[in-house]
Amino acid sequence: MLINGVFLLAAGLFAVLVSYGKVNISKDRTANAQYIGKYGGLFRIVGIVMIVCGVALAVSGFMQD
Numbered sequence: 001m002l003i004n005g006v007f008l009l010a011a012g013l014f015a016v017l018v019s020y021g022k023v024n025i026s027k028d029r030t031a032n033a034q035y036i037g038k039y040g041g042l043f044r045i046v047g048i049v050m051i052v053c054g055v056a057l058a059v060s061g062f063m064q065d
Contacts, residue, residue, distance in 0.1 A: 005058025012050025019043035 017023040019040045026032045 001061030001064060002058055003061075005054045005056070005061055007054070008050055008057060009054030012047045012052075012054055015043045015047030015050060019047060 014023065018025060019036065019042075021032075021036055021040075024032050025035050
């Protein structure tokens with residue numbers, strides 16, 4: 001469970017970084033800006049939820065071991 005939480009935390013962090021434009025999805029700047037404009041809000045919400053769930057899962061896995 002600990003490793004699952006760490007993977008979920010990392011995926012959530014990546015989603016949040018994509019939503020704020022710190023990590024590029026496309027090499028083309030205009031395509032990247034369009035993608036963030038279309039899906040940026042979704043990535044922010046889903047990324048934060050994934051981070052919270054990942055931390056909870058990692059802590060519960062740490063407590064079981």
